[in-house]
Amino acid sequence: MIKGLLWCFAVLALQLGLLRYVDIRVAAMPRLGDGPAIEPPVEPADVEAEASRLDA
Secondary structure (H helix, E strand, C coil): HHHHHHHHHHHHHHHHHHHHHHHHHHHHHCCCCCCCCCCCCHHHHHHHHHHHHHHC
16 A cells, blocks of 8 residues: 555656646747747838928
């Protein structure tokens, strides 16, 4: 009976270790819903056009 209980604890520890490993790997993955991490650069012409529109 004691031997079976020790095997149960050993299997439980193995499962928890595997779950921790999978959790760390999934947390390191990029999210699917996120857009691009870097915004596209702003063209100088767009900035000047916006400034002239605001001045008018």
